[in-house]
Amino acid sequence: MMRGRGVVNRIGAWLAALLLGVLASGLAGAAAQAEDGYDLWLRHAPLDPARAEAAREVLGPVELRGDGSGTAGTARGEIERGLAGMLGADRGNRSITLALTQDLTEGERWLAAELAGAPPGSFVIAADPNAGTIVAARDDTGLLYGAFALLRHVAGDRPLPEVARTYRPGMPLRLLNHWDNPDGHVERGYAGRSIFDWWHLPERLDPRMIDYARANASIGINGAVVNNVNARAFMLEPRYIAKLKRLADAWRPYGIRVYLSARFSAPRDIGGLETADPLDPAVRAWWHAKADEIYAAIPDFGGLLVKANSEGQPGPQDYGRTHADGANMLAEALGTRGTVIWRAFVYSAEDETDRAKQAYEEFVPLDGRFADNVIVQVKNGPIDFQPREPFHPMFGAMPNTKLMLETQITKEYLGFASHLAFLAPMWTEVLDADTGRGGTVAEVVAPAGMAGVANTGSDRNWSGSHFDQANWYAFGRLAWDPSLSSEDIAREWAALTFSREEAFLAAVVPMMLSSRETVARYMTPMGLAHLMDTGHHYGPGPWVCDLPRPEWNPCYYHRADAGGIGFDRTATGSNALEQYAPGVAAAWADPAEIDERYLLWFHHLPWDYPAQSGRPLWDELVARYDRGVAEADAMAQTWSELSPYVDPQRHRAVAESLAIQRREARWWRDASLAYWQSLNGLDLPPGTRAPEHDLDYYRSLVFPEAPGR
């Protein structure tokens, strides 16, 4: 016990020193800094005094068994830091013990049993009101996750006894994919520049890299692919390996492994070889040597992510080889040391097949031919991160291949960081989907993992807007536990980030939960998709029909004309439906029975087709646009009433974003209706507001400065 107390005293002194520093700089700069969002969900704001008093009784000194180095030491430090913020330095004497199972006493041995067979990172928390709290794990990372779980529980103001249970990650790989280029540009990034300062590495390590690792570890993320899938080969060169090593060393105590996107043609681009043919012995030897070089610097390097033969990227098909040939060659080079993650996001310039069908057609025949350390990474839907897509038909269709779910945290197609859209409902919709082939998507990806295209950037709030932090948070929480509900995640995040007040949560959580549906309504209602203006993917561009590749055109997706609208993917059309299990396909085959949120994804229907409401399709469509606009207004109204619960700086920032969203929801609705009317010649239903401008106006808008290109 003395040791723990000693720690507390030292921390006490540290806090006193810190306090002086805070006062010194805070008085001058606090108005600007204090609530700029940098602390994310790790603010650890003081608990309500009565709750804090009770918590202090049972959450006393932190005792770490073992030598306290590395990750376990990080775990202890995080608990100290978090509890100091929430409870202050003076706390009771019932200890919080962090212990690996090997260090448990005889009387605690039952905790080890709880963890028998549990995957890496699992932990158990026991909370005895008298004996104190124990966090036990079989590995140091489990202790770290346990520390953050305990903090989250306290920060969420939940009854302490409820924290006591066993926690197991739902999948082994929980990865952020950064589409960050080495020059600092972030493809589809809406939060400033890249957070990775390659230019100054390895000498200069931005302190932000530590805060990044903390944030990830706190929600269970255990790896980061640090560069864009449209990769530059030079990032495999020695000078970059030195930079990567500095990052890996900084992140190791937080359980974050470094992964790299690899350009398949690297042996040719930087290796001096004539070819990158995966069956060429010199190519194989080059990758072997490259892997050895990386692992000599970074023993726990995670592996390589590859976008091959997709959107102009090189790949094995350039040499008449298959995706499996390419992936397996790299897998052999990594050996047991790491993982090859091979993206299934492919569609061909020459292929006339419905784009929604192409990945399935290319990959499913390869089932069972990928090496053990290859994972095929599949986007949530068959097109490309639209506001709504049905789940990807590959899930469940490759029983002998590890499949990983790729989600997009950054909102490429959902209004960038300007529009509020909480994405947990989108992801749970996919995770919970029954593939009809023996399990849900969550069950299919459980042996592999989940990737999220990051929304981080140099903006002080990390994500471009305060509410976009919730999507990073939700991604991590769902990757750890795909059974969590969107509501629980929203509530947890909002309490940690803004306020624990019930009145606040009762208003903000429903707003978050409906927000993605709102965006889908004013952008792409009833299963429409990919109507964003070409290139930047921001505002509406349903009229774009003349780009050289058919699938670059919004017209390709909506197929609207005087007669009707929608993409026939039934047997009378592209028959993409047949890629799904029969039960699933049946549920979507009949336009009278289908969940109408998927209607026009699968069906081409006349404008007067009777919707399930009984209204003609056209009227129903207009009603949904209008509902989206009204909901955007309602969000702004709801938020305006929440100012008592949020600091002025963040409250104003969100309010200003919601003002943009209100304006742009109208823009989406008005431009879309003006365009549909130009095709169908129909009047708007009685009582409906006419578009503010004519179609020519909407078509004339250009945004050369749009971010994220």
Next chain:
Amino acid sequence: MMRGRGVVNRIGAWLAALLLGVLASGLAGAAAQAEDGYDLWLRHAPLDPARAEAAREVLGPVELRGDGSGTAGTARGEIERGLAGMLGADRGNRSITLALTQDLTEGERWLAAELAGAPPGSFVIAADPNAGTIVAARDDTGLLYGAFALLRHVAGDRPLPEVARTYRPGMPLRLLNHWDNPDGHVERGYAGRSIFDWWHLPERLDPRMIDYARANASIGINGAVVNNVNARAFMLEPRYIAKLKRLADAWRPYGIRVYLSARFSAPRDIGGLETADPLDPAVRAWWHAKADEIYAAIPDFGGLLVKANSEGQPGPQDYGRTHADGANMLAEALGTRGTVIWRAFVYSAEDETDRAKQAYEEFVPLDGRFADNVIVQVKNGPIDFQPREPFHPMFGAMPNTKLMLETQITKEYLGFASHLAFLAPMWTEVLDADTGRGGTVAEVVAPAGMAGVANTGSDRNWSGSHFDQANWYAFGRLAWDPSLSSEDIAREWAALTFSREEAFLAAVVPMMLSSRETVARYMTPMGLAHLMDTGHHYGPGPWVCDLPRPEWNPCYYHRADAGGIGFDRTATGSNALEQYAPGVAAAWADPAEIDERYLLWFHHLPWDYPAQSGRPLWDELVARYDRGVAEADAMAQTWSELSPYVDPQRHRAVAESLAIQRREARWWRDASLAYWQSLNGLDLPPGTRAPEHDLDYYRSLVFPEAPGR
């Protein structure tokens, strides 16, 4: 008096509330945030207790005469905020009075006399130990500057009586030039992305825009050109005028006027006209209407900056007109409302003349032909922001034209934000230079102003490194008072930014003062110039000789071969010397008499030419490279000893940058020597370290990810 006390009480309550907020967020995040550099020189850290005690006695409540709105209110708020940080909330009762001259009492009327005829922004401070302190000015902005001057004085720990005097700006325009593109990229920016969030304006105003205005106002900067001189015409469109208006409204209370870089071809690009000929009536009408449109939104819009017929930009010469024709046409459109700033940075693809001579040749014949509200903006030297250049020969050569000095705060040619180089000595070298035509450069530009190409970006420390903040600071201070010494500025900045301890200042100030010379020594000693690798301008590239335009090649500038090195700009060569006044030219004409820091700028000399030291030129050159490297080492050593005075986060950040600089100083020296040796075949002087690698190695280095392109 009651009113002032009331303010103090309200501020006291505000501080108490703030304190809670600081504690709440600070305990969790302070270690990362408290000293991240965001507060710049406005930290206002608490004074030493004894000094604070004394200051509290005489700096009591702040009393503002007048209605307290706008800029004057800002002035009061800033004093309150700054003194609260340095002295705390409890202070004595001797007041600080802010008063316009019209509100002075009979007894104070002598202060108004002090300001008779003083330019806008002037102020006077009177400090009576009994009656209190008065800041008087003829305009609100003067009160704001006075507030910041008082704070700076207190923060610099200087005796209060010394603050009492009259302060007049040395020139009317003190402008930042932002080379920021609307998409967020900053040309020659090394501090992240643009601080201007055009995408979300006008609805969303980043709070950083207020902190930016505060920082500028605190050093007397009174305008900002918010976009790159390589301008996009669409920034003159209505949607951008709305965005500009929001910025202008936010900055107005800080005395910052908005300026825009204008693309000369805008009438054609966005105006639907066939031409941009400045003598075409339709073109003139278009600019008139555009100016009216801007002024309707922003009544105090500053004006337009134009880069014309330079590096591919359109201009009046495209229509056979002169720079004066172009500038005067825009000047007429603005009328008395604003200023046209026309850049003299021109050189032609076709012109065979020494590039150093071209601006003079194009502009000097136009002297007297520019309208009254036109200012010609001239770079400090005749080439392009090199580590050292002689002053530009246009200064003094256009007595009937307003000339403005353009400096580059961002370190395009001095190691980006990686190398420490304090630039005040470079700028004072130019400002103090006697043109030989009736005044110094400072005197020549006094009727116009001074521009600095900003080094701001989205990095939390604003400038890419902590020490680069000093260059922003020095620019502002020198533009306000060009007679300030570099030493005074360095001392002031270091005390405000890091520590007031004499032991710290005694070490860091000399290090800052010599730092630019150090960089010049290891990059371009003895008057060499423009040897940076092409395009990015970062590392050494003296071997680049084969680019299509001669003046793009470092070889063009060094002219080295087996026989010798240097650019003959005497009568036997390009005779650029003749553009200077005879006395100036005479001082530089003789290589035996010239300040050797300009030697190879003006002279081509054999490698064995006896330098003023008596050593052969080659030996002298090597010695200067070596001295530069040794000085870079010494900076790192000096800084390592200053850790007791600086918070760990900023100390480490600077130390890590200095580690880069040490490595790269060697790179510069080694690569340069290897190249010179490849030409002259000479051995290194005895005892000299050989380059670490061979020339091929240095030539092989490429940096596709270099920032700022």
